[in-house]
Amino acid sequence: MTSLCAGIKRDGGRCAVVVGASQTYCYAHDPARQGERKRNASRAGKSRGNGEIAALKEQLRKLADDVLEGRVDRSSAAVVNQIINTRARLLEVERRIKETEELEERLEALEGVLKGRQAR
């Protein structure tokens, strides 16, 4: 026996997700899972850079294997290694820019709160 989720969508309409008889809400609307959803969302946001770093590490590992087994000559390997290094540096720059932007946003929010207090 199944029924529809009791949740309300962002546009105000009834959620159309079918849930089991023991459930009232689908995953996206279950109030008990709100914390879990938030954690997953923030983890997804952070994992993008980690995914790129993991890809670079994998490339380096493969490059090392290829050199050791003679599939890639040393001079090509050296150039590929430089490119990987450059990409790693870019990722670091990108991370720092993002971090600075996040800090600026938080500062602006704080300044807004302080101005609101002074106005009173």
Ligand SMILES: [Zn+2]
């Ligand atoms: Zn729902």
